[in-house]
Amino acid sequence: MNTNKILNIEEEPVFYETAQSTDDDEQPIKTDMKTVYQELDRLKAHIHALQDRLKSIIAQCPEGKSEDLELWLSSPEKREIFELKKNQEILRNQINELTNKCADAKDQIKDLRMRMCSKARQILKLQKMIVKMVTIKDSLECEFGKFVKRFEFVTNIKAVWERVLQKFDNQKICYSQLEQSFVPRAHFLEEKKYFTASVNEIKELVKGIFVYQSCRFKDLDDRLASNV
Structure with missing residues (x-):
């Protein structure tokens, strides 16, 4: 066992700590949740692989009295194994921390x-409201156009009606003037009675004249006949 293995084992937790600090810098979260879960599963698999490697190394490290340990550490190669065991606790804590952070990340x-999902539902609801508002807006624009036309029509009708009322007033004035020129009904009946009496008198007079002329023509005819 050499120093390169120690460096490799110690560098890998540093890699993930850097990755974790990068996540702590509040980078934009990927929208692809499947990719995020795959990355977490890969991280867990790597952690388990580290744990298996540490178990195989620590199995060679003796556990017992300090004298045996000092004797065992007399070898430089075994001293490296002991250093690995010391670092194992640090790595285990880091692994546990990463595991907890993975669980927290999954929860997050x-x-x-x-x-x-909640925002998507809200967005969908807002989209429906927007569609409804656009429909109402289009309907109001159409109704507003109709209202403008009706207002213009009513304005024109009002102007025409004002002219009609003016005509009515003028006709009332003319009627009043004509009414003043007419005689009252009672006076008209007297005039009619007088006119009828006059006509009857004229008829009697004409009748008398006709009888008188007839008599004269008859006398004239008789005289002419006697002379012959």
């Missing part, structure tokens, strides 16, 4: 997904 992703 689950919460984020729920929020995204």
